[in-house]
Amino acid sequence: MAAPQISWSAPDPRDELGLVALDYNLTAERIISAYRHGIFPWPDSTPFSPIPWVCPPRRAILEFDTLHVPRNLRRSARALARLHFSIDRDFAGVIRTCAASPRAGQRGTWITPPMIAAYIEVHRRGLAHSVEAWDGDVMVGGLYGVTAGGVFTGESMFHRITDVSKLCVLHLVEHLRARGATWLDIQQLTPHFSLLGAREIPREEFLRRLADEQHTNRVLFP
Numbered sequence: 001m002a003a004p005q006i007s008w009s010a011p012d013p014r015d016e017l018g019l020v021a022l023d024y025n026l027t028a029e030r031i032i033s034a035y036r037h038g039i040f041p042w043p044d045s046t047p048f049s050p051i052p053w054v055c056p057p058r059r060a061i062l063e064f065d066t067l068h069v070p071r072n073l074r075r076s077a078r079a080l081a082r083l084h085f086s087i088d089r090d091f092a093g094v095i096r097t098c099a100a101s102p103r104a105g106q107r108g109t110w111i112t113p114p115m116i117a118a119y120i121e122v123h124r125r126g127l128a129h130s131v132e133a134w135d136g137d138v139m140v141g142g143l144y145g146v147t148a149g150g151v152f153t154g155e156s157m158f159h160r161i162t163d164v165s166k167l168c169v170l171h172l173v174e175h176l177r178a179r180g181a182t183w184l185d186i187q188q189l190t191p192h193f194s195l196l197g198a199r200e201i202p203r204e205e206f207l208r209r210l211a212d213e214q215h216t217n218r219v220l221f222p
Contacts, residue, residue: 015057016057017056017057018057018203019052019053019054020039020053020055021052021053022050022051022053023051023053024050024051025051026041026051026114026115026118027118028118028121028122028125031118031119031146032122032127032146034053035146035147035148035153036149036214037055038055038059038148038203038206038207038210039053039054039055040053040054040146040153040155041053041054043110043112043115045109045112055203056187056188056203057202057203058189058200058201058203059185059187059200059201059202059203060186060188060189060190060193060200061183061184061185061186061198061199061200061206061209062183062184062193062196062198063182063183063197063199064173064183065182066197066199067196068195068196068197069196070195070196072163073163073166073167073170076163076166076167077163077167077170080164080167082135083133083134083135083140083164084133085131085132085133085134085167085168085171086131086132086134087129087130087131087175087221088123088130088221089130089132090130090132090139090142091120091123091128091129091130091144092116092120092123093132093139094131094132094139094142094143094144094158095111095116095119095120095130095144095156096116097139097142097158098111098142098143098144098155098156098157098158099111099112099116101158111156119144119146119155122146127146128144128145128147129144129145129147129221130143130144131143131144131168131169131171131172131175132168133159133165133167133168133171135161139160140159140160140161141157141158141159141164141165141167141168142157142158142165142168143155143156143157143158143165143168143169143172144156144157147220148185148210148214149214149217149218150181150213150214150217150218151181151183151184151185151209151210151213151214152172152181152184152185152220153184153185153186154169154172154184154185154186154187155187157169165192166196169196172184175220176220179218179219179220180218181213181218181220183209185206185210186198
């Protein structure tokens with residue numbers, strides 16, 4: 001069996017889908033290397049399908065200087081002031097709950113058991129992280145993602161109380177801002193993130209900004 005590909009070539013800018021590779025090589029080393037090159041796995045819920053590794057021609061980012069907190073989200077933050085937030089308290093619980101959460105228009109989840117196992121291993125190596133929201137001892141929201149040398153890439157989030165996943169994003173932004181970060185990668189633009197001020201940039205600009213951040217050697221998590 002061939003060894004998993006670790007080194008990546010630059011994504012082909014002529015590929016409208018941004019498809020870099022299509023294979024079954026899902027290892028922690030490969031995931032870490034992919035994110036450092038601006039690439040991420042984008043599987044579907046079909047069993048035994050090969051994994052597309054992509055770097056889309058348009059990339060969504062959330063810049064902290066232009067973060068917009070809507071009035072209704074500010075109201076939710078006041079109403080839910082009893083909640084407390086944590087970092088990396090229960091990464092496995094967050095990713096598993098994200099996988100189990102229903103998605104509008106989807107019959108399954110791309111967060112398959114092999115994906116869960118691989119990302120938990122990336123977390124064990126200190127390069128995947130989670131934010132959790134707690135109501136007492138009950139986790140009511142969370143998100144997780146991967147660090148790529150100075151940049152956090154968000155992967156998925158869930159909520160059990162309205163707006164709690166957005167409050168997790170705000171907690172993450174404050175955590176990253178305190179460590180010198182100025183933006184985060186959200187991969188695809190969604191209506192929720194549009195309301196927070198996220199925008200799309202061309203792939204070439206994203207890869208340049210990613211490389212610039214990696215040169216800072218910024219540490220985002222202990």
